[in-house]
Amino acid sequence: MKKLTVKDLSLEEKIHLLTGKDVWRLHTFSGKLPEVFVADGPNGLRMVSRENADNWGGEVYKTTAMPNVVNVANTWNPALAYENGKVIADECIEHDADVLLAPGVNIKRSPLCGRNFEYFSEDPYLAGVMGAEYIKGVQDKGIGTSLKHYAVNSSENDRLCMNAEVDERALREIYLRPFEIVLQETKPTTVMCSYNKVNGIHASENRYLLKDILRDIFGFDGIVISDWGACHNRWKSLKATLDLCMPVKEDAFAQVKTALENGWVSEEDVDFCVENLLNFIYRIQEMKPMRKLEFTEEQRLEKAKAIATESMVLLQNENCALPLKKIPTLLLGRMAEFPATCGGGSSEVSSCHKHPHLKDLLAEKLGVEVTFRSAYEAHLNGLSSARECMDLAARYDQVVVVVGEDTSLVCEGMNRTDIKLHPKHLQLIDNVTRVCDNVIVVIEAGSAVDTSAFQDKVNAILYAGYAGDAVNYALSDLLTGAAAPSGKLSETFPYEKDDLCPDVNFTPGGVDSYGEGVFVGYRGAEDMGVDVLYPFGHGLSYVDFRYENLQVEKKGETDYVISYDIYNEGAVDAAEVSQVYVGQAAARVARPVKELKAFSKDVIPARSKKHVSVTLDHSAFAYYNVCIKDWHVENGTFTVYVGASSQDIRLTQKIIVTLPDETQFT
Numbered sequence: 013m014k015k016l017t018v019k020d021l022s023l024e025e026k027i028h029l030l031t032g033k034d035v036w037r038l039h040t041f042s043g044k045l046p047e048v049f050v051a052d053g054p055n056g057l058r059m060v061s062r063e064n065a066d067n068w069g070g071e072v073y074k075t076t077a078m079p080n081v082v083n084v085a086n087t088w089n090p091a092l093a094y095e096n097g098k099v100i101a102d103e104c105i106e107h108d109a110d111v112l113l114a115p116g117v118n119i120k121r122s123p124l125c126g127r128n129f130e131y132f133s134e135d136p137y138l139a140g141v142m143g144a145e146y147i148k149g150v151q152d153k154g155i156g157t158s159l160k161h162y163a164v165n166s167s168e169n170d171r172l173c174m175n176a177e178v179d180e181r182a183l184r185e186i187y188l189r190p191f192e193i194v195l196q197e198t199k200p201t202t203v204m205c206s207y208n209k210v211n212g213i214h215a216s217e218n219r220y221l222l223k224d225i226l227r228d229i230f231g232f233d234g235i236v237i238s239d240w241g242a243c244h245n246r247w248k249s250l251k252a253t254l255d256l257c258m259p260v261k262e263d264a265f266a267q268v269k270t271a272l273e274n275g276w277v278s279e280e281d282v283d284f285c286v287e288n289l290l291n292f293i294y295r296i297q298e299m300k301p302m303r304k305l306e307f308t309e310e311q312r313l314e315k316a317k318a319i320a321t322e323s324m325v326l327l328q329n330e331n332c333a334l335p336l337k338k339i340p341t342l343l344l345g346r347m348a349e350f351p352a353t354c355g356g357g358s359s360e361v362s363s364c365h366k367h368p369h370l371k372d373l374l375a376e377k378l379g380v381e382v383t384f385r386s387a388y389e390a391h392l393n394g395l396s397s398a399r400e401c402m403d404l405a406a407r408y409d410q411v412v413v414v415v416g417e418d419t420s421l422v423c424e425g426m427n428r429t430d431i432k433l434h435p436k437h438l439q440l441i442d443n444v445t446r447v448c449d450n451v452i453v454v455i456e457a458g459s460a461v462d463t464s465a466f467q468d469k470v471n472a473i474l475y476a477g478y479a480g481d482a483v484n485y486a487l488s489d490l491l492t493g494a495a496a497p498s499g500k501l502s503e504t505f506p507y508e509k510d511d512l513c514p515d516v517n518f519t520p521g522g523v524d525s526y527g528e529g530v531f532v533g534y535r536g537a538e539d540m541g542v543d544v545l546y547p548f549g550h551g552l553s554y555v556d557f558r559y560e561n562l563q564v565e566k567k568g569e570t571d572y573v574i575s576y577d578i579y580n581e582g583a584v585d586a587a588e589v590s591q592v593y594v595g596q597a598a599a600r601v602a603r604p605v606k607e608l609k610a611f612s613k614d615v616i617p618a619r620s621k622k623h624v625s626v627t628l629d630h631s632a633f634a635y636y637n638v639c640i641k642d643w644h645v646e647n648g649t650f651t652v653y654v655g656a657s658s659q660d661i662r663l664t665q666k667i668i669v670t671l672p673d674e675t676q677f678t
């Protein structure tokens with residue numbers, strides 16, 4: 013097939029190419045161009061069959077539900093983000109999808125955002141690092157990706173028209189920063205713009221976002237796709253350099269044609285995007301030889317299990333309730349049998365795997381009898397025989413209760429209304445704790461959950477997130493001690509839904525004012541002195557880790573190697589996520605107390621130590637200065653904090669930065 017250039021296409025063809033052929037494909041002009049077929053992610057492959065490409069609701073292939081992005085982030089293990097990408101790409105290869113519409117690196121500004129389970133973190137650095145590895149994993153196997161949703165898509169209600177009003181500094185330091193980090197690390201084939209407006213202009217028509225920042229500053233050279241239905245006016249979005257409007261849009265051709273006739277856009281504007289589109293289409297073809305099917309269905313599930321196991325977060329473990337004792341155990345909660353594997357919406361995978369009952373896996377691993385009662389019905393309705401559950405629980409010295417939120421509560425297109433568990437689930441936990449003093453709670457959910465109603469009454473709480481098809485395998489390994497927990501929270505768990513951010517479900521006049529600026533998540537909690545339930549970065553294991561011997565070695569003006577020892581004081585091998593934060597107390601501009609700038613996840617054998625080292629560069633000290641429209645490091649004293657969480661700081665050291673005077677302002 014001859015490789016076409018812009019000159020080979022008629023004006024009509026060029027205008028057609030600016031909009032999808034149908035729901036999932038680009039135009040080919042009867043075979044003149046190779047076909048490109050896109051499909052959803054990020055929590056596994058969700059793809060309609062080719063025969064259904066022209067309809068929204070077609071049957072989707074059955075694939076592996078991978079640990080959701082919330083879980084991938086909670087591993088704090090970039091290598092697993094890469095592996096996750098590889099497995100999903102393998103399924104793309106099997107089903108002949110060319111581009112995976114994932115991942116999303118939006119900031120979790122509020123725990124209520126209905127898509128938090130699809131996003132990595134409240135922290136731009138963590139989101140950027142993990143997002144980049146995910147993309148590398150997919151693209152190294154010859155499948156394209158879509159870095160989404162650009163930008164400031166942190167709430168789902170009224171997402172098609174909501175206006176996120178955010179100041180320039182917060183935009184650059186928080187909301188755009190994960191995109192910037194990803195684009196420094198790798199080259200996604202596409203970026204997907206978001207539905208919402210940013211500072212009054214729809215993302216799809218926002219030239220400042222798409223051209224001035226994304227292309228000119230971040231150097232993005234792929235195509236920008238609209239989110240499905242986010243392109244309202246095709247010529248206005250063309251003016252903003254949106255390359256591809258998806259899906260097919262009946263009036264798009266006429267809009268561009270009229271704009272050309274009136275001189276509102278020029279043929280050069282069309283050609284700019286058409287050239288990007290042709291480069292993209294041929295880039296996808298050039299990637300095809302990299303596509304090698306690698307894994308069987310079983311191997312994919314094994315990989316999903318490895319990620320899921322590292323992703324679960326042990327929030328509390330009083331009286332060493334976990335790992336479970338080898339004693340008769342009562343297991344309560346329908347989700348133990350029918351787990352909540354993922355959130356709802358365009359990322360919901362139609363699973364090809366059976367989910368073993370947690371009861372059977374626990375019984376096998378513990379070698380004891382495990383009694384199970386469903387306790388509540390599907391869709392959280394009704395508590396089945398509360399009396400029976402209490403009577404039973406009174407006879408057990410170990411009770412595991414599995415609760416959470418399913419897709420009826422957590423779904424794209426709507427925000428959560430609360431972070432408290434459903435009253436029926438709270439009631440169940442309460443009932444059981446009245447008669448048993450060794451209760452272990454497992455929570456399956458996609459974002460922060462308020463556990464304050466029961467945390468003092470139960471011994472242990474394990475946050476499973478949405479761990480995908482392998483959830484019960486991972487849970488059984490962690491609960492029985494076959495594996496030690498090593499996940500940490502990639503988002504703060506606040507006490508109240510609006511402790512850290514105004515309630516995003518009330519946006520007067522459709523304007524969501526991001527008045528907290530850069531003080532998002534733990535940055536805000538520390539600035540305001542707000543107590544949180546579980547801090548960013550928190551997560552326990554079955555061992556304790558001791559940190560010592562912090563060394564800060566200067567390598568350049570703003571380049572440092574930070575190293576320290578972590579000692580595993582326990583009797584089992586375990587992995588620890590150590591976090592390095594940097595803060596500048598006496599800065600001229602208001603800055604967060606500290607910000608995550610590096611982290612490391614290390615497996616440390618029992619009763620031994622590991623020397624860990626990470627690096628800091630200019631970006632560890634810089635803030636975005638809106639006057640010079642650039643990152644700036646202000647000379648002064650910085651503190652390096654090394655911790656097991658954002659609030660469990662074990663080691664600190666001061667660094668004095670003295671850049672040449674000409675870089676400074678008087």
Ligand code: BGC
Nearest residue numbers: 052053113160161239240358
């Ligand atoms: C979602 C995107 C998704 C697209 C295609 C939209 O509703 O916001 O994330 O990729 O649909 O399904």
